[in-house]
Amino acid sequence: MKTSLPVELSRLLDAVDDESQRAAWEKFVETHSPLLLNAARSRGGGYDVVMDRYAFVLDRLRDEDFVWLRSYALNPRTSFRTWLAVVACRLCTDHHWSQHRRVNGDESERIREQNAARQHLADAVAGSWEESATLPVSERLARLHRALDSLSHRDRFLLAMRFETDASEGEIAAVMGFRSSRRVRQRLKQVQSALRDDLQRSNPSTTAA
Amino acid sequence: MPKRGEHLNECQAAGYLDGTLDEAEREYAEAHLAVCGECRGEMLSAARLVRFRRTKRFWYLAPPLAVGLVLVVVLLANPGAAIDAAEPLIGLAESGRRVAAMSPEDGAAVGMDDVVLTWSTTEPAVTYEVTVVNVDGQVVWEVSATETQVAVPAGRLRAGRSYAWTVVARFENGDTTQTEARTFVVRR
Numbered sequence: 001m002k003t004s005l006p007v008e009l010s011r012l013l014d015a016v017d018d019e020s021q022r023a024a025w026e027k028f029v030e031t032h033s034p035l036l037l038n039a040a041r042s043r044g045g046g047y048d049v050v051m052d053r054y055a056f057v058l059d060r061l062r063d064e065d066f067v068w069l070r071s072y073a074l075n076p077r078t079s080f081r082t083w084l085a086v087v088a089c090r091l092c093t094d095h096h097w098s099q100h101r102r103v104n105g106d107e108s109e110r111i112r113e114q115n116a117a118r119q120h121l122a123d124a125v126a127g128s129w130e131e132s133a134t135l136p137v138s139e140r141l142a143r144l145h146r147a148l149d150s151l152s153h154r155d156r157f158l159l160a161m162r163f164e165t166d167a168s169e170g171e172i173a174a175v176m177g178f179r180s181s182r183r184v185r186q187r188l189k190q191v192q193s194a195l196r197d198d199l200q201r202s203n204p205s206t207t208a209a
Numbered sequence: 210m211p212k213r214g215e216h217l218n219e220c221q222a223a224g225y226l227d228g229t230l231d232e233a234e235r236e237y238a239e240a241h242l243a244v245c246g247e248c249r250g251e252m253l254s255a256a257r258l259v260r261f262r263r264t265k266r267f268w269y270l271a272p273p274l275a276v277g278l279v280l281v282v283v284l285l286a287n288p289g290a291a292i293d294a295a296e297p298l299i300g301l302a303e304s305g306r307r308v309a310a311m312s313p314e315d316g317a318a319v320g321m322d323d324v325v326l327t328w329s330t331t332e333p334a335v336t337y338e339v340t341v342v343n344v345d346g347q348v349v350w351e352v353s354a355t356e357t358q359v360a361v362p363a364g365r366l367r368a369g370r371s372y373a374w375t376v377v378a379r380f381e382n383g384d385t386t387q388t389e390a391r392t393f394v395v396r397r
Contacts, residue, residue: 044318156243
């Protein structure tokens with residue numbers, strides 16, 4: 001499915017001289033500034049940091065004769081606004097890393113957060129997993145990891161959204177295409193129940209019986 | 210298209226959010242999103258930017274809808290109040306009373322323990338009804354104040370989340386006026 005280009009984007013990419021390109025760029029910025037500014041704000045920081053980030057995003061969109069925007073125009077399969085929101089978030093991330101060089105500590109922090117999320121999931125699932133309380137944490141997490149591998153990609157994504165991000169159920173529904181937050185809750189319940197069953201089955205004393 | 214290593218590219222991420230990927234592309238995207246925290250975070254941020262705007266429209270409706278509901282109840286209870294009820298609405302435009310949100314600035318990032326909402330009016334009101342809602346439009350806190358400043362209790366907010374707030378000023382003669390909705394995000 002192809003979508004048509006927004007007028008302000010067409011005019012910008014089709015501009016034949018500097019003056020019309022400048023006017024088209026001003027119109028483009030005027031139209032999309034609210035979204036780009038909100039993207040810049042969403043990463044936090046004071047006024048100067050946000051404006052610096054916003055300026056970075058605009059500069060990158062202009063770079064190399066609007067190469068990012070031209071790449072969208074070549075094959076516009078999604079809504080321009082959604083695409084621009086994704087690009088804006090990515091550019092804000094790039095700006096963040098250009099200001100704060102990524103160091104090993106960040107990777108360790110990421111792994112710590114991931115392990116904390118897995119522990120949170122293990123605790124959520126352990127409700128009726130009878131012998132979980134007697135297992136060492138490392139064994140509990142290892143078994144959970146094996147059980148997670150048996151889930152579909154979509155269910156694993158759902159669990160990651162629930163336990164490794166701060167997304168509300170409504171936001172999870174919006175991102176993953178569920179019809180409502182109630183459907184998200186229902187599916188989470190089913191997945192957690194399936195995980196518990198898998199973990200019960202993996203207990204040697206249960207299978208021997 | 211500019212490459213981004215092994216992460217989802219912009220078209221894949223946007224296509225997933227818009228629901229325009231075919232089945233194989235969607236499977237691929239979900240397989241990656243299940244294991245990549247960076248792409249998940251970016252996708253959630255983008256979704257909030259796009260969906261957020263659509264939801265935000267309803268925040269403007271919440272206080273006037275509440276006022277409208279009260280008016281309907283009053284009119285049903287006392288039909289003769291129709292004329293009296295209409296006057297404050299007419300007076301609202303003619304009186305020129307205004308209330309404006311002052312701080313924090315729209316979209317500002319604030320500390321969890323530092324969310325102080327302030328506003329100003331052209332003349333003092335009897336009460337100010339403050340409403341704070343989350344991105345889903347749910348009311349997380351509301352209070353009726355007599356000063357032009359309130360502090361949002363930290364326990365009502367979550368780090369990393371965005372909220373919107375409005376103030377409805379009620380004057381002695383029954384007039385009401387309200388601020389435009391403003392947003393803030395609580396720092397992690």
